[in-house]
Every structure is written in structure tokens, then in C-alpha cells.
Amino acid sequence: xxxxxxxxxxxxxxxxxxxxxxxxxxxxxxxxxxxxxxxxxxxxxxxxxxxxxxxxxxxxxxxxxxxxxxxxxxxxxxxxxxxxxxxxxxxxxxxxxxxxxxxxxxxxxxxxxxxxxxxxxxxxxxxxxxxxxxxxxxxxxxxxxxxxxxxxxxxxxxxxxxxxxxxxxxxxxxxxxxxxxxxxxxxxxxxxxxxxxxxxxxxxxxxxxxxxxxxxxxxxxxxxxxxxxxxxxxxxxxxxxxxxxxxxxxxxxxxxxxxxxxxxxxxxxxxxxxxxxxxxxxxxxxxxxxxxxxxxxxxxxxxxxxxxxxxxxxxxxxxxxxx
Amino acid sequence: xxxxxxxxxxxxxxxxxxxxxxxxxxxxxxxxxxxxxxxxxxxxxxxxxxxxxxxxxxxxxxxxxxxxxxxxxxxxxxxxxxxxxxxxxxxxxxxxxxxxxxxxxxxxxxxxxxxxxxxxxxxxxxxxxxxxxxxxxxxxxxxxxxxxxxxxxxxxxxxxxxxxxxxxxxxxxxxxxxxxxxxxxxxxxxxxxxxxxxxxxxxxxxxxxxxxxxxxxxxxxxxxxxxxxxxxxxxxxxxxxxxxxxxxxxxxxxxxxxxxxxxxxxxxxxxxxxxxxxxxxxxxxxxxxxxxxxxxxxxxxxxxxxxxxxxxxxxxxxxxxxx
Numbered sequence: 001x002x003x004x005x006x007x008x009x010x011x012x013x014x015x016x017x018x019x020x021x022x023x024x025x026x027x028x029x030x031x032x033x034x035x036x037x038x039x040x041x042x043x044x045x046x047x048x049x050x051x052x053x054x055x056x057x058x059x060x061x062x063x064x065x066x067x068x069x070x071x072x073x074x075x076x077x078x079x080x081x082x083x084x085x086x087x088x089x090x091x092x093x094x095x096x097x098x099x100x101x102x103x104x105x106x107x108x109x110x111x112x113x114x115x116x117x118x119x120x121x122x123x124x125x126x127x128x129x130x131x132x133x134x135x136x137x138x139x140x141x142x143x144x145x146x147x148x149x150x151x152x153x154x155x156x157x158x159x160x161x162x163x164x165x166x167x168x169x170x171x172x173x174x175x176x177x178x179x180x181x182x183x184x185x186x187x188x189x190x191x192x193x194x195x196x197x198x199x200x201x202x203x204x205x206x207x208x209x210x211x212x213x214x215x216x217x218x219x220x221x222x223x224x225x226x227x228x229x230x231x232x233x234x235x236x237x238x239x240x241x242x243x244x245x246x247x248x249x250x251x252x253x254x255x256x257x258x259x260x261x262x263x264x265x266x267x268x269x270x271x272x273x274x275x276x277x278x279x280x281x282x283x284x285x286x287x288x289x290x291x292x293x294x295x296x297x298x299x300x301x302x303x304x305x306x307x308x309x310x311x312x313x314x315x316x317x318x319x320x321x322x323x
Numbered sequence: 324x325x326x327x328x329x330x331x332x333x334x335x336x337x338x339x340x341x342x343x344x345x346x347x348x349x350x351x352x353x354x355x356x357x358x359x360x361x362x363x364x365x366x367x368x369x370x371x372x373x374x375x376x377x378x379x380x381x382x383x384x385x386x387x388x389x390x391x392x393x394x395x396x397x398x399x400x401x402x403x404x405x406x407x408x409x410x411x412x413x414x415x416x417x418x419x420x421x422x423x424x425x426x427x428x429x430x431x432x433x434x435x436x437x438x439x440x441x442x443x444x445x446x447x448x449x450x451x452x453x454x455x456x457x458x459x460x461x462x463x464x465x466x467x468x469x470x471x472x473x474x475x476x477x478x479x480x481x482x483x484x485x486x487x488x489x490x491x492x493x494x495x496x497x498x499x500x501x502x503x504x505x506x507x508x509x510x511x512x513x514x515x516x517x518x519x520x521x522x523x524x525x526x527x528x529x530x531x532x533x534x535x536x537x538x539x540x541x542x543x544x545x546x547x548x549x550x551x552x553x554x555x556x557x558x559x560x561x562x563x564x565x566x567x568x569x570x571x572x573x574x575x576x577x578x579x580x581x582x583x584x585x586x587x588x589x590x591x592x593x594x595x596x597x598x599x600x601x602x603x604x605x606x607x608x609x610x611x612x613x614x615x616x617x618x619x620x621x622x623x624x625x626x627x628x629x630x631x632x633x634x635x636x637x638x639x640x641x642x643x644x645x646x
Contacts, residue, residue: 030353035377036443051601054358113598120359235644267644274643275436278374278634280601283644311601318641320597321558321590321606 009157009246012199015164015192018065022162025064025097027053031173031305034277041292043299046174047277048166051285051311055089055117057238058166058189058309059153063090065162066151067098075100078148082106082128082139084237085114086310087153092121103146105138111237113314130232132242154188155244164192170305171200178302179205181288183309184217184258185239187247193307194254208251208258209291211236211266217243217251218258235263238284238310259291266290273308285310332480332569335522338487338515341388345485348387348420350376354496354628357600364615366622369497370600371489374608374634378412378440380561381489381512381632382476386413388485389474390421398423401471405429405451405462407560408437409633410476415444426469428461434560436637453555455565477511478567487515493628494523501625502528504611506632507540507581508562510570516630517577531574531581532614534559534589540566540574541581558586561607561633582614589613596631608633 032047050058067079078101081091088104095102102123106115107130118125128138143150151159166189170180180197184190190208197204210217213234219227226248232240243251261269266283269290273281281289285308292299292306355370373381390402401424404414411427418425425446429438430453441448451461466473474482489512493503503520507513513531520527533540536557542550549571555563566574584592589606592613596604604612608631615622615629 027356030355030375032353032375033350052353052355056601270644271638274603275636275638278379278603278636280597280603286644313598313601313644315594315598315641315643318638318643320638320641321593321609321636 008195008250010161010164010192010195012195014157014161015168015196018158018161019165019168021068022061022064022165026060028169029053032277032279036276037272041296041299043296043301044303045292046303046305047279048170048305048307049279050166051279051281051308055086055093056310056312057086057090058163059086059090060093061165062159062162062188063087063094063151064097066156066158067091067094069158070149074149078102078146079151080139080143080146080148081151081153082135083153084240085110085117086238086312088125089114089117089121091151092118092123096121101148103142103148105135105142107135109232111312111314113312117312130240132228153241154186155246160188160192160247162192163189164196166307167193167196171197174303174305176303177204177305179207179299179304181207181209181291181304181306183239183284183287183307184208184210184243184251185284186241187217187243187251189307189309190255191247191250194250198254205256206254207291208255209288210258210260211239211287212260212262214239215260218260220248221252221258236266236284236287238282239287259295261287261290261294265294269293279308280311280313281308282310282313331518331573333484333487333515333518335518337480337484338491338519341481341484342488342491344391345384345387345488349383351492352376355600355602359599360595364619364622366619366624367626368615369626369628370602371493371628371630372602373489374602374604374631378409378416379633379635380409380413381486382409382413383416384488385482385485385511386410386417386474387420389479389481390414390417392481393472397472401425401469402474403462403466403469403471404474404476405458406476407563408433409561409635411448412437412440412444414474415441415446419444424471426465426471428458428465430458432555434635434637436635440635453563455551476564477509478569483511483515483570485515486512487519489630490516490519494520497626497628499626500527500628502530502622502627504530504532504614504627504629506562506607506610506630507531507533507566507574508607509564510540510566510574512630512632513578514570514573517573521577528579529577530614531578532611533581533583534562534610535583535585537562538583541583543571544575544581559589559607559610561605562610582618584610584613584617588617592616602631603634603636604631605633605636
């Protein structure tokens with residue numbers, strides 16, 4: 001991994017290699033065009049449905065790429081990671097595919113459904129406090145104890161490259177694509193998509209969308225360096241992480257703009273995706289669409305892709321179908 | 324339209340023609356393979372996601388085929404239909420695409436969301452009682468008054484042929500397909516899929532699934548002729564209709580078996596589709612999957628397609644994302 005001041009940590013070649021490496025283990029997710037939503041917003045909306053990915057999130061891509069990239073010797077040591085949820089399940093699944101052990105740290109405020117998903121792959125997560133420091137410390141201790149290889153949820157280059165395959169697929173699937181909206185938490189998906197899209201078709205605009213309650217990336221772009229979160233309570237649990245030291249320089253140099261969205265906008269976007277596009281998005285998965293709804297005038301008449309990054313939603317007491 | 328005792332009302336050629344005729348106006352919906360569900364049920368499950376179709380249901384296919392098949396002279400008279408909802412919206416949309424008037428009868432117990440969908444295409448539906456007789460009488464009166472052409476929700480051959488394109492696509496999309504589960508209400512989708520699949524690959528098993536509270540097709544198969552429903556209150560509102568006089572002979576001669584499912588199974592299947600496959604199915608859209616869950620042992624190890632026929636679900640007071 002090169003440093004923030006060195007050469008870019010990933011290139012288009014890394015993403016193309018990732019695409020070949022992961023092809024047999026991940027879903028080439030469909031792009032869904034919803035006529036009703038496009039008409040209402042006045043632009044051509046293409047949902048990249050990563051909620052239909054294995055483990056219900058794009059995280060399956062980076063995890064498989066990282067685990068399948070390990071040398072035989074490294075692989076035998078197993079992998080360790082920390083994650084609010086979807087990356088954790090993705091690593092548990094990828095390790096299972098390769099037949100190696102996985103050691104996983106999750107914040108204690110992770111959604112019960114995401115903890116259960118990790119357990120369904122035969123891995124019992126170690127719980128810790130919610131801050132980036134607490135997560136990283138717990139993972140470091142676990143790594144020291146087990147000797148396993150760290151697969152960071154967004155800083156590991158092979159993870160970023162894997163997530164970037166979403167960008168490659170979008171360019172292949174949507175002819176005449178003009179803009180892409182991407183949710184940002186740690187920045188792995190955004191950095192990967194930026195490197196893929198801006199290398200191949202730099203004229204395509206790429207926008208980051210971030211919960212206003214987790215605005216560390218917005219503040220980091222203003223400050224010119226990664227800034228810590230000030231709170232960890234956005235409903236978009238997948239985006240509570242701090243922007244990465246390695247993802248930030250890529251984002252800073254390539255992203256076209258960033259939109260902040262309210263909690264109400266996120267919940268409303270999630271409902272619209274369910275009611276009109278008939279897809280289940282988790283809160284983090286609806287953040288990019290919230291950014292489009294709030295800024296629809298900026299996308300008028302443009303072919304716009306919106307990444308639905310994940311779909312692991314707990315329906316709790318909802319009486320679905322009892323109307 | 325030939326009679327039940329005459330030659331088959333549709334052939335594979337009709338379905339192939341429909342596929343070409345509707346290609347520019349409908350979605351070739353994706354097939355979604357959910358790893359978690361396949362593992363749990365012990366068979367390879369492929370969801371044919373017609374909830375991602377325009378108007379949120381397979382009905383877009385038959386409606387477009389019927390409307391686009393009309394001669395210029397007939398088209399100018401407009402179209403009339405009766406429907407519990409999705410066919411109504413599909414006809415309103417198809418008529419709009421061709422620029423002709425649509426006159427639509429809906430039962431007064433149709434879901435408010437489905438009535439609103441029709442209105443969104445600029446058509447005000449005429450409401451009537453819920454029985455097949457009440458619907459048909461209201462439509463006949465409207466037809467007499469307007470001179471429009473009747474496009475029946477399942478008896479019109481062009482509608483059946485359009486729905487049959489779901490079967491053609493499944494054979495193209497799922498290699499090694501061994502079984503298909505199809506919900507049955509009036510029987511248009513089932514009859515169309517049967518003609519397509521049993522003509523091209525007769526060894527593929529096709530099963531009908533019906534709510535136990537709307538078991539008219541099950542009783543009709545036993546009696547050897549179409550039997551009326553005894554009640555109209557299954558949560559699967561799209562399947563409250565009586566099996567058709569023209570769809571029944573096709574179904575009777577080609578279907579491999581029929582499963583009845585309880586209301587609880589339908590609601591549980593809908594929730595599993597949302598929580599694990601991250602797709603929104605309406606109750607009728609989850610009926611086929613309920614049939615698979617209830618009879619999983621009969622599908623062990625087999626490549627099985629499940630048609631999610633629609634996704635127009637009203638989330639009502641559900642606090643999505645607030646867990």
C-alpha cells in the first residue's frame with residue numbers, strides 16, 4: 001500500500017484484474033430503470049442494484065478480490081477485519097469460499113441482522129465500541145493474537161479495486177451515462193468507482209453523497225485532509241466510518257462534488273425505492289438516491305446512475321401486506 | 324378467439340411475435356439468484372423479477388402486446404378492461420404509449436396504490452363490486468357506451484401471448500432450468516408460460532401456485548371445468564379472479580401440479596423475499612415462492628425458477644429503517 005503522498009494506491013489495471021478475479025464469485029448486478037421515478041425527477045435514473053449482490057451489498061466484491069489475491073502462504077494465516085456489518089459478512093463469505101479462517105470485529109451498535117449474517121457464515125464476531133479508533137484497536141489486537149492478514153474495509157488496495165468493478169460495470173451497462181451518485185463512508189466504493197470511471201470516461205460526473213450526521217468527508221474536503229467523525233448515530237449505519245487516509249487523496253483529486261443529505265431524506269428515499277422501484281435498500285443504500293432527489297434540478301435531462309449500495313434492512317414489526 | 328373446445332387459443336409463434344412486438348416497451352427483467360435462500364431451501368432458486376417490470380408487474384407485457392396488436396381502425400376506438408389493479412395500470416400505460424383512450428373498471432376493494440397507479444396515467448377508473456360477474460358487467464356496459472375494444476386481463480389471446488414471454492425469457496436466462504413455479508389467478512401468465520415452455524422444453528416442470536382462500540383453479544382441475552371462486556378476501560389481491568374459460572383448457576392439459584398456500588405462508592414468503600433477496604413482492608407476487616417454501620423437499624437439488632409476478636406493495640405505516 002503506497003502512502004497518501006506517493007503514487008495512486010490503485011489503477012484501472014487493478015480494477016480490471018479484480019473484475020476477472022471475482023467474476024465467478026460475485027453477481028454482475030442488474031441496472032434497473034424505473035420509468036415512474038425517472039418521469040417524476042425529470043432525468044433518466046438507472047439504479048445499480050448492489051442490494052442484489054451476494055451478502056446484500058457491494059462489499060462482496062472487495063472482500064472476494066482481497067481474499068483471492070492472497071498468496072497461499074498468507075491465506076493459510078487467515079484474515080482479520082473490522083466492519084459495521086456488510087464488509088464483515090463479505091469477508092466471512094470470501095474466507096469460506098477460499099477455505100481459510102476469518103476473525104472479525106464489529107461495533108456493538110451494528111444492526112442485529114448484520115451480526116447474524118456474519119454468524120451465518122460460521123464466524124462469531126468480536127464486538128467493540130463504535131469509533132474508528134476502537135474498531136482499529138480491537139482488530140489490531142485480534143491480528144496480533146492470530147497472525148492473520150488484515151483486510152481493511154476500505155484502505156486495503158485490493159478492496160478498493162474490487163469495489164471499483166461497480167464503476168466498470170456501470171460504463172458497460174448504461175450507454176450514454178452522464179453522472180453517477182455514490183454513497184461515501186470510508187470511501188472504498190467511491191475511490192474505486194472514481195478511478196475506473198475517470199480513467200475510462202473522465203467526462204462522466206461522479207458525485208459523493210454523505211449523511212449530514214456523518215459529514216467527515218465533506219469536512220475533510222474543505223480541510224484538505226481526513227477529519228474524524230463527530231458522532232456515530234446516522235441511520236445509515238454503513239457510513240459511520242471515517243474517510244480513509246488512502247481513499248481520501250483519490251476522492252479529493254477526482255470527485256466532482258459532494259451532497260449532504262438529512263436523515264429524513266434518507267428514510268424517504270428508502271421508502272421511494274421500495275414503493276416505486278420495488279427494491280429493498282438499507283439506509284446507507286438509499287443515501288445516493290436521497291442526494292439525487294434533493295438535487296434533482298442539477299440532473300435534469302441527464303442519464304444518471306445511482307448506486308444502491310446495500311439492502312440489509314431489518315423489517316422489525318412491519319406488517320408487510322396487511323394494508 | 325377460438326373456443327375452449329376448438330384449437331389452442333395461442334401458440335408458440337404468437338408468443339415469439341409478442342416478444343418482438345413488446346421488446347421496446349417492456350423490461351427484460353433480470354433473474355436474481357439468492358445464495359442464502361438457495362442454501363436454506365436446498366435447491367437452486369432463480370427469481371424472475373417481474374416486480375421490476377414497468378407498472379411493477381408482468382401485466383405490462385400482455386397489455387402492450389394487445390394494444391400494439393390492434394389495427395389502426397380498432398385502436399382509434401380505444402380499449403376497455405376490468406382488473407383488480409396491475410392489468411388496469413398496464414392498459415392505461417399501453418394506451419398512453421399508443422396515444423389512444425382507455426376505459427377501466429376496477430373492483431372497489433382494489434388496493435389504493437393500484438387505483439392511484441391507474442390515475443397516474445391519466446385514466447379515472449370506474450369502480451364496481453369484486454365478483455367476476457360484477458366486473459364483467461361493468462366492463463360490458465362501459466364497452467357498449469364507448470365502442471372501445473375489450474382487452475380482457477387474461478382471456479384475450481394477445482394478453483396471454485404477451486405474458487408467455489416470461490417463459491421464453493426464463494428458458495433463455497436460466498441454463499439447465501428444471502422447474503418453474505407460477506402464481507395463478509385468471510391464468511393468463513400460467514397459460515402463456517405453459518405454452519412457451521412445454522412447446523420448447525416439455526421436460527421442464529411447470530407448477531401452479533394458488534392461495535387456499537382463492538382455490539378456484541384447484542377445484543376447476545378436479546371438476547374438469549372452470550369453477551367460480553367462493554370468496555374474494557385473500558391477501559393476494561391479484562389472484563381473486565376466477566380461472567378463465569380460455570386459459571383453463573391450456574392449464575388443464577399442460578400443468579404438472581398445483582400447490583395451495585395459506586395466507587400465513589404468503590405473508591412469510593413476502594417477508595423472506597424482502598429480507599433475504601432484497602426485492603419487494605406484493606402478496607400475489609410472493610405466492611409462487613410460498614409454494615416453493617412449503618414444498619421444498621420436492622425441489623431438492625433442482626434448478627427452480629420462481630416468478631415474482633408483481634411488487635406493488637403499500638408500506639402503510641411501516642417505519643422502514645427505524646430499527
